[in-house]
Amino acid sequence: MRTAVIGLGVLGASAARSLALAGADVTVLERRAPLAGTSGTSFAWTNSHNKNPRSYHDLNVAGMAEHDALAEEPGPCGPWLARTGNLEWAEDDAGAERLAASVAELTGRGYPVEWIGSRRARELVPDLRVPATDIAFYPTEGHVVPALLLARLWGEARDRGARLRCPAEVTGLSEVDGGVRVSLSGGDATVFDAVVIATGRWTEAVTAAAGHRVAMAPPDVAGSATVGLLGYTNPLPARLHRVLTTPALNVRPDGGGRLVVQGLDLDADADPAAPPPADGEHARKLCARLTGLLDGTAGARLESLRVGQRAMPADGLTAAGFLGGSDRIYAMATHSGITLGPLLGRLAAQELTTGRPVDALTDFRPDRLLGRADLPPLRPARFAGQQ
Numbered sequence: 001m002r003t004a005v006i007g008l009g010v011l012g013a014s015a016a017r018s019l020a021l022a023g024a025d026v027t028v029l030e031r032r033a034p035l036a037g038t039s040g041t042s043f044a045w046t047n048s049h050n051k052n053p054r055s056y057h058d059l060n061v062a063g064m065a066e067h068d069a070l071a072e073e074p075g076p077c078g079p080w081l082a083r084t085g086n087l088e089w090a091e092d093d094a095g096a097e098r099l100a101a102s103v104a105e106l107t108g109r110g111y112p113v114e115w116i117g118s119r120r121a122r123e124l125v126p127d128l129r130v131p132a133t134d135i136a137f138y139p140t141e142g143h144v145v146p147a148l149l150l151a152r153l154w155g156e157a158r159d160r161g162a163r164l165r166c167p168a169e170v171t172g173l174s175e176v177d178g179g180v181r182v183s184l185s186g187g188d189a190t191v192f193d194a195v196v197i198a199t200g201r202w203t204e205a206v207t208a209a210a211g212h213r214v215a216m217a218p219p220d221v222a223g224s225a226t227v228g229l230l231g232y233t234n235p236l237p238a239r240l241h242r243v244l245t246t247p248a249l250n251v252r253p254d255g256g257g258r259l260v261v262q263g264l265d266l267d268a269d270a271d272p273a274a275p276p277p278a279d280g281e282h283a284r285k286l287c288a289r290l291t292g293l294l295d296g297t298a299g300a301r302l303e304s305l306r307v308g309q310r311a312m313p314a315d316g317l318t319a320a321g322f323l324g325g326s327d328r329i330y331a332m333a334t335h336s337g338i339t340l341g342p343l344l345g346r347l348a349a350q351e352l353t354t355g356r357p358v359d360a361l362t363d364f365r366p367d368r369l370l371g372r373a374d375l376p377p378l379r380p381a382r383f384a385g386q387q
């Protein structure tokens with residue numbers, strides 16, 4: 001099966017790998033560069049927090065298990081997943097109530113989480129300036145270094161013969177006798193047996209080019225649910241190999257001693273058209289919060305402060321499946337795509353190569369979003385705690 005995968009972020013790399021492993025002849029068409037989209041600017045925490053309804057929670061739990069299974073398979077690639085857990089706490093009464101309710105819900109769903117005290121917290125993160133409050137510890141969560149995850153997925157796709165055309169911007173998709181004609185800017189066109197659209201926050205434009213517009217939340221509105229600031233520090237001598245999600249700051253390691261920091265309250269100022277400087281007020285706040293949280297971070301500075309733009313289907317849930325009754329054009333777009341990428345790529349390849357629908361995707365078909373310009377904007381408050 002000659003298959004085009006459009007987009008080389010985590011979802012496209014994962015689909016390319018699974019299709020190539022299944023014996024498909026895979027060409028990836030990428031407009032700018034691998035990781036040029038949202039996958040290159042992500043907090044990259046693997047989790048299933050605040051994911052509702054239940055089927056969406058279960059999908060994310062399955063996404064975490066897929067990472068574990070992939071990490072257990074030996075591969076000629078360095079470690080890209082740290083399944084080292086996450087520590088979370090609240091600072092005020094309202095936050096404590098929300099956290100207790102979330103922990104109770106997760107416990108009811110059989111999701112591993114335990115309350116720990118300050119001694120255990122210090123054992124888990126020796127440099128933590130332990131807060132005087134109860135801490136929730138989620139042992140099965142972790143984080144990914146996105147470039148290394150892409151190295152693993154895309155590397156294995158290449159080993160199985162997958163090719164990259166880059167730069168290659170897809171401008172048109174149409175079903176023709178026995179295939180899908182894919183047109184590129186510049187005038188080139190090729191017919192493939194099947195196409196996977198994995199274009200993240202550009203999904204609305206690319207699906208519209210196929211005649212089936214999937215509604216996405218606008219990715220570039222300042223202060224909206226789709227935008228968020230991420231700071232990348234200089235290398236620091238701090239002992240942190242887990243994720244921290246705290247009221248003032250989320251932190252994860254990024255390899256080489258660098259940390260990724262995120263202050264969700266600052267996202268109200270995130271504007272893709274005017275990214276703040278890496279040495280300005282936002283950067284200073286993030287660094288001050290970091291030194292208040294972790295020993296070993298004195299003198300921290302940001303090497304970059306980026307505005308991430310989430311890929312969000314307009315109702316906030318995953319979209320994965322064939323488009324508009326086609327059995328050749330498949331679309332995948334989701335927030336939490338780091339958690340879900342390896343799973344969604346495998347399931348997409350399975351549906352494309354066998355023609356049999358996968359039950360886990362029943363609630364997430366993209367056709368529910370066709371032409372849905374009427375959906376209300378997503379509220380930042382709902383998504384702030386959902387990565």
Ligand SMILES: Cc1cc2nc3c(=O)[nH]c(=O)nc-3n(C[C@H](O)[C@H](O)[C@H](O)COP(=O)(O)OP(=O)(O)OC[C@H]3O[C@@H](n4cnc5c(N)ncnc54)[C@H](O)[C@@H]3O)c2cc1C
Pocket residue numbers: 006007008009010011012029030031032033034035036037038039040041042043044045046047168169170171198199200201202206226227228229230308309310311332333334335336337338339340387
């Ligand atoms: C601030 C922030 C924090 C996040 N935190 C987390 C988290 O903790 N955990 C988690 O699981 N997820 C998180 N996410 C979400 C996650 O990063 C994304 O869901 C995921 O990276 C999306 O991957 P993708 O492959 O779908 O899209 P992308 O990585 O955006 O890739 C799409 C690719 O398609 C290409 N493309 C677009 N249009 C065309 C075209 N016409 N022709 C050819 N190529 C095209 C682009 O150039 C791009 O390379 C976060 C996101 C943000 C912004």
